[in-house]
Amino acid sequence: MTSPTSSIPYEVRDADVIVVGSGLAGMTAALALAPRAVTLLTKTADLPGGSSLHAQGGIAAAIGPGDRPEDHAADTVSAGAGLVDAAMAALLTRDGAECLRAMLADGLPFDRDADGAPLLGREAAHGAARIVHAGGDATGRTLVTALARRLRATPSVRVGTDAFAVDLAMRGGRVCGLLAFQSEGWVLHRAPRVILATGGIGAAFARTTNPAEATGDGLALAARAGARLADLEFVQFHPTALAVAADPAPLLTEALRGAGAILLDRVGRRFMPDEHPLAELAPRDVVARAIGRRVAAGEGVFLDLRPALAARPDGFPTVLALCAAHGLDPFREPMPVAPAAHYHMGGIVTDADGRTSLEGLWACGEVACTGVHGANRLASNSLLEALVFGDRVARDVAARTLPPPPPFALPAPPAVVTGLGDALLDAIAAETRAVLYEGAGLVRDGLGLRAARRKLDRLAAALDSLSDAGSGHLPTPEAIRRWGEARNRLLVGRLVVHAALSREESRGAHCRTDHPLPDPALDRDAGRSADRRTLTLTDLAGPAGPLPGDAACCIP
Incomplete structure (x- = not known):
């Protein structure tokens, strides 16, 4: 603190x-x-x-005819690239099917057919139509x-x-x-x-x-x-965020591809069948990297929504509104897309x-x-x-029966940057986001991760130096949120980078070009060592190490 x-x-x-x-x-x-x-x-x-x-x-949820929670669980394990419990x-999947049936019986507003049965859609890497929607x-x-x-x-x-x-x-x-x-x-x-x-x-x-x-x-x-x-x-990157100048990036839902939308390269060629047998319905990491490679090379990638809109004319009101808000018409032309942290x-x-x-x-x-x-x-x-x-x-x-906390001396609240620190806080937050996206984004390598770690350590030290310990004034809610989010982003970024450096393989959403293959010894079925799966704040030992601002609120 x-x-x-x-x-x-x-x-x-x-x-x-x-x-x-x-x-x-x-x-x-x-x-x-x-x-x-x-x-x-x-x-x-x-x-x-x-x-x-x-x-x-x-x-x-496996609630459709012929579908089973066991099948849903098998799809979940398969998508998780060897690390799913x-x-x-x-x-x-068992509790989920029971939960969805109870919610349907309770009258929650899920989309249904004329007979009152839930409408079921299919999305990437699912072996059956088991996606329940509400409001399209x-x-x-x-x-x-x-x-x-x-x-x-x-x-x-x-x-x-x-x-x-x-x-x-x-x-x-x-x-x-x-x-x-x-x-x-x-x-x-x-x-x-x-x-x-x-x-x-x-x-x-x-x-x-x-x-x-x-x-x-x-x-x-x-x-x-x-x-x-x-x-x-x-960190999963959604393959099809709308490629427009907006923060956050508008999402073009997975259900579009489940309903028939296809991905096209800059010359209008459908490329996903060459990337994976499931084409547009491949696991998200596969689709995201296929798009990301082309975007990184300066080539546009587009999602043609027209097959999905023809199949479900009233099924995507949110998507249509997002496109319209950015002056785009998905009925006339494919939409530009790029991956985004999701x-x-x-x-x-x-x-x-x-x-x-x-x-x-x-x-x-x-x-x-x-x-x-x-x-x-x-x-x-x-x-x-x-x-x-x-x-x-x-x-x-x-x-659980737990005793109430015993009486204790009240700790002092933390010092928070106010006033003149706002602009610097915003700059630290923006730089943190850029460093993490560049160094620990869709595709990583050891050199980029180590550079990101050094930059984040310096930013963390800069944030800690902004502590306004002597003002004695009550900060504003906006100042607290600005400071607190900058502090949290930095700690999270340092933890993600540390974990990515420690995993010297490529698996699922974690792709390292310097370690391009998965390590079979790290499959859950092969038995992973606990220290490869878990970490705590004390594992952040490095040039800066855990900073004073990373300490918890301890009560004497």
């Missing part, structure tokens, strides 16, 4: 359970915990937030908006918006609360149970499909507290019930590493994971 500003007071609130994050996983957990008292904190201005809101794809994949290509928005309405009507859940989680509060090696900055100032939430559901790290990269809030906050919180992390090098397979190591290596801390959704995604997530398994493990975490939290 940066130097304290002890003259600034803050409020202490006691809670039974704290949920951090307002996407599908966090809201699922909070709702499933009712009527237990829950405090849900989100740094967004309102519910819902995070990537779930922007998910165009659907939810994969088969037992966790079986749990995900607005599945995430439709579901989380419905859940947000339910959450607001649940009296046992107290929602704190514009609340930036700064550090986990630790005492004796266990999590005993959370330090946050809210509209009323610093708040220490004392609680024996904290659930992190903060989403991914996409906005740590210069080009991403993720919303601005996806800055790896939960991963950084857990890392500073000493939690075990895993598979951080595996999903993080790594995260905080959890068991089947979302328990982390720290007593009192659970994680679910994209911030967690359950082992179900391995080196490459299967399309439309992310919303499914959020639903399944959000519910499992809630049940485990409700069943």
Whole structure:
């Protein structure tokens, strides 16, 4: 933690359970915990937030005629390139099918045919049509908006918006609360149970499909507290982000290719059949690199949506609106596309019930590493994971009896850059994103990764030097968010680069040109050593090492 500003007071609130994050996983957990008292904190201005809101794809579940959870699990294992935990994949697909059936019976607004049966689509690397959609290509928005309405009507859940989680509060090696900055100032939430559901790290990269809030906050919180992390090098790049000047990059959903859209090179030739037997329905890492090679060579790549639009005229309203917003007409010509950071397979190591290596801390959704995604997530398994493990975490939290945190001396809040530091903070954040995208992006090598590590270490030192330890003034929420996100991006970036340097092979979404082949000894079935799968903050030893700003909020 940066130097304290002890003259600034803050409020202490006691809670039974704290949920951090307002996407599908966090809201699922909070709702499933009712009527237990829950405090849900989100740094967004309102519910819902995070990537779930922007998910165009659907939810994969084996609920169609002839389909089985075992088949879905086999596809999940195959897509994960040798690193999927088969037992966790079986749990995900079994519980997921049951969850989707329950949600359909509960009347949630999924797309259905004239007889009321769910419409099932097919996406890349799935062996069957098992993707359930809601609102066409607005599945995430439709579901989380419905859940947000339910959450607001649940009296046992107290929602704190514009609340930036700064550090986990630790005492004796266990999590005993959370330090946050809210509209009323610093708040220490004392609680024996904290659930992190903060989403991914996409906005740590210069080009991403993720919303601005996806800055790896939960991963950084857990890392500073000493939690075990895993598979951080595996960042999935979505193959078909619209290649326009926009941040985040508009996403052209996987379902388009599932409905018949085809990829064309600069001369209008379809090239994916030469890259993989499944052509446009190959695993995402294969499609992304095929596009990325051409884009890096200065050649445009285009997605012809017209076959998909003809097959499903009313199926892609979000895509049509995105194209129109950028002056593009997909009915007349193919759309320019390029890969963009999209999903993080790594995260905080959890068991089947979302328990982390720290007593009192659970994680679910994209911030967690359950082992179900391995080196490459299967399309439309992310919303499914959020639903399944959000519910499992809630049940485990409700069943655990933990004593309330004991009385303790109040720690001083961190010093935060204010005023004159804003421009420099923005510059550090922008440079961090550029360094990570260039050095640890779609294709990597040792030279580029080591250069990225040196640059990120220097940026981290620069950020730490901006600590405003003597002002004694209460910072603004905007200053806290600016500083906190810059701090978190840097830590996440350093962790991803470290993990990518450590994995000297190419596998799934992790592609190293200096180690182009997978190492069979690192397949899960071959038995991976624990130190190759997991790391903690102490593994960041390097020229700068863990900085003072990387320390957790420890309570005496």
